Amino acid sequence: MEVGESLVGLKEFEMEVYSVVYESLTKIVNCPDSWKQCDGETQYALSHMVSKCQDMGLGLPPKDQEAIELLSKEIRAVGREFLQGSIKPVKVAISECPDPLLTMPLQEGKIVLDGWYDSDPLDGKREHSWLQYHKYNKNREEVLHNLLGKRAEQAKLTGHENYVDKVLQGSMVGGSKGVREFLEATHEQVRPAAREEFYDFEKWKLQGSDHWTNLGANKVNEVVIFPWDTHFIADEYRKHWIKQENRFFPSLPDFLSVGSVIEQIGVWLEDTYGATLIPERPAQGELWSPDVIKLAVEHEKEGLLGFLYLDFYNAEQRKGGPCHHVIKSGTAHTLPISVIECNYTPGNGYRPPHISIKTLEKLFGEIGGVLHSMLCRSQYAVTGTANLPQDTRLISRYLHEKIARNPTLLNHVMKHHTRQKIKSRVKPQAVSCISNALHLMRTHEIEDHVTLGMLDNKLHTEWTPTGWSSTEWYGRTLEGYSHLPYVEGTSPHLRFTPLYTQGGKVYSHLWCKAIANILYEELFVMDPFSRHAGEYLRENLFKLGASGNPRQMVEYLTGSKLSPERLAAALVRPAETSVNFNAGYFVFKNTTGEQWWHRQISTPESALISRLASTHPHLVTDSGLPKLPPKFDRSAVLERVAGKEGVSQSRGQEKLLEKGS
Secondary structure, rough: HHHHHHHHHHHHHHHHHHHHHHHHHHHHHHHHHHHOOOOOHHHHHHHHHHHHHOOOOOOHHHHHHHHHHHHHHHHHHHHHHHHHOOOOEEEHHHHHHHHHHHOOOOOOOEEEEEOOOOOOOOOHHHHHHHHOOEOOOHHHHHHHHHHHHHHHHHHOOOOOOHHHHHHHOOOOOOOOOHHHHHHHHHHHHHHHHHHHHHHHHHHHHOHHHHHHHHOOOOOOOOOOOOOOOOHHHHHHHHHHHHHHHOOOOOOOOOOOOOOOHHHHHHHHHHHHOOEOOOOOOOOOOOOOOOEEEEEEEEEEOEEEEEEEEEEEEOOOOOOOOOOOEEEEEOOOOOOOEEEEEOOOOOOOOOOOOOHHHHHHHHHHHHHHHHHHHOOOOOHHHHHHHHHHHHHHHHHHHHHHHHHHHHHHHHHHHOOEEEEEEEEEOOOHHHHHHHHHHHHOOOHHHHHHHHHHHHHHHHOOOOOOOOOOOOHHHHHHHHHHOOOOOOOOOHHHHHOOOOOOOOOOOOOOHHHHHHHHHHHHHHHHHHOOOHHHHHHHHHHHOOOOOOOOHHHHHHHHHHOOOOOOOHHHHHHHHHHHHOOOHHHEEEEOOOOOOOOOOEEEOOOOOOOOOOOHHHHHHHEEEOOOOOOOOOOOOHHHHHHHHHHHHHOOOHHHHHHHHHHHH
């Protein structure tokens, strides 16, 4: 009883403190003289804090404040219940289990499914595992309905039309209307390419993988592609494409050495951002495992930037690949601390620890998130990267995933370890082939993201307790935005955890991928090691954190307005091109890092020039050769970076200029 009374008293004291802070903030914001004395970052920080206080109910009558506080607690409780149900394994009695699943592990005499087998070559196993795992669950749907109702009520109390408008305050998209416009524009542009991709899926499913070279020759409507088909067929298509295109170059590494990857990431960081990874001796008891590595991140001019912990082998329960945690955000006054956590398999006496190319992409994405926090130098903690809206915070992650697909970068990390020897390089043609394969069969993924983003938006804006159920909303949304059919008796959206963890913000992944594609083509496509591009990105995005309007920052960074049509085109164009234009030319650096040159691969010159001229005219000279990345002179800030501080172009560009390429 005494503990409970103490907690209640503490909460009342906190609300009193918040009320005093809120009153002081509103006085400054509403006083023209005081407001003019604040610089831009301070004004943005004050506005952000006032908005957060209003979301807590401050400024409202005490009765409404209590209702908002109670709703917040209930939303967290219901959200945890939905989250637990969405990841809960399915147990199927042996008597009801289809034959393809009888080989699965047993628990208390039942087959246990903790997921569905999307990569299994047996069609029946993929189908029945998907059907059982996504089977309609009435209790789980009632939990989701309860969550949606409480979120809508909370939004009304805080003065917002719907929950999406509430959570998207300060974001680039602005609100639910902007989300709809972006997703509709993306759907309109991706649908023709997705339809052609589904014809390829149908051809594959009808004829089998032995006839893969004839995919797309005829439009076939005799077969139906189901949700359990797309992932497997797309992966098989890429594998066969690599095998066919690489028939003269058999040396294709399937796995990458972790040690080699980290070594080359250090080289890339030094070349691109001027940052060096230095092993640091930890204090006694500082590390939670002897396998954890502590690194100091030092800049060549600014000194220590922060600390990074690498935990590659201890996250046994992780299924989603690498992730990063920001322990302390970087500001002008504090050093950031971050952790990258992975679930890699340790090596043994015969083979060092290794990762796949897909995992390499995810690792680079997490490094991008760490860099955004590590290089932030905002004035206040409230304007650090932790308070960035999600449709800005994910840009760095997806940009660096895109960089990981670049053939120049892949060439540096592809050291293939076998029992006999270590192959320090694979052939350039093989690298280019792998890079291009990573871009194949991607439009259906964009379509899936559009469907889920639109479902998330509709559930949080149009759902009502007396209207359609969430399963009916899912079926209708799938019918309108996807080529996949709705399977009766299933509810895959009830397994979609972002409906709780990222409610109203599911669209942000597509939004940030589009911006990342624009930045990649402008800055890194010809040289992922470009120091000039790295410094430009750092000065105009990373350093600023959340110190200003995110849309203005990104529009300045990309050089034009972010219209829904432009973002949709940036998403769809790379995915609908069967062979990425990197196949023709790319910058190649040798083992010592001292010699650079352009290498033309087997793509016919006329076709390459035509493709470059049509899709990337700013990258092609009159002679058909690709241009080097331009010297960015959009602002005095960049001029200072490239001029007064003496930052030169990357070594690769210097060598290319010396050779007159």
